[in-house]
Amino acid sequence: MLVALGTTRSQRIHSMEDIVLAIGPGCTERDLRQRGFTDAEIQRDGPAVIERVARRYERRVA
Numbered sequence: 001m002l003v004a005l006g007t008t009r010s011q012r013i014h015s016m017e018d019i020v021l022a023i024g025p026g027c028t029e030r031d032l033r034q035r036g037f038t039d040a041e042i043q044r045d046g047p048a049v050i051e052r053v054a055r056r057y058e059r060r061v062a
Helices: 009-023 029-034 039-061
Strands: none
Touching: 009 029, 009 039, 029 039
């Protein structure tokens, strides 16, 4: 399933955050790749995005 990811890096990072949050803790690089992100984007931005989303998820659960 492809979604509108945006055209700027900031928009694409926000889209990545939304996808990771929607999928939850089990989100993988494969999930992001299937939704249209490139390997380079996943490697560059993925770890920081996953960390931010994990903090947001923890606050929502707590």
